[in-house]
Amino acid sequence: MWIHRNKLLFRELNDWKNIKTVQTTTSVDVQTEMNVIKWKKPSPGRIKYNIDAAFPSNNNRIGLGICIRDETGAFIRAKTEWVEPKCEVHVGEALGFLSALRWVHELNLGPVDFELDSKLVVDSF
Structure with missing residues (x-):
């Protein structure tokens, strides 16, 4: 019974790690594709x-x-x-x-x- 419980527990833990890795990878990919536009000051006196x-x-x-x-x-x-x-x-x-x-x-x-x-x-x- 303990062996079955531990296998189930650790398998779910590994599944969670895989999900976390996918989420992290996805969010990084999205951020690198975004173009950041920065506001520029006008010329002096304008x-x-x-x-x-x-x-x-x-x-x-x-x-x-x-x-x-x-x-x-x-x-x-x-x-x-x-x-x-x-x-x-x-x-x-x-x-x-x-x-x-x-x-x-x-x-x-x-x-x-x-x-x-x-x-x-x-x-x-």
Whole structure:
């Protein structure tokens, strides 16, 4: 009886080690495939507007976010807004850029740089 119990116990322990090894290997592989994008400061004397759009799956609108930082990376201001109806990603990113342009005019901060993650929108300007 003890021999059977120990075989069962140690077999399950080995199964646990195998599972743990697979989980560790999988998480490392995922991390190495991710591209890490680091925020870059604007040139001296400039302000940077970072713009992004979010597309929640649970409603028919998109979220826009804008963050303003100075040449040292210090936070100046940020805002969010909702736009309806939901649209294609490049359209949402362009709407975020339009919102940032309006905010630049309103705040009269300058000179400015813009950063957004839609290559299609960036290449259009």
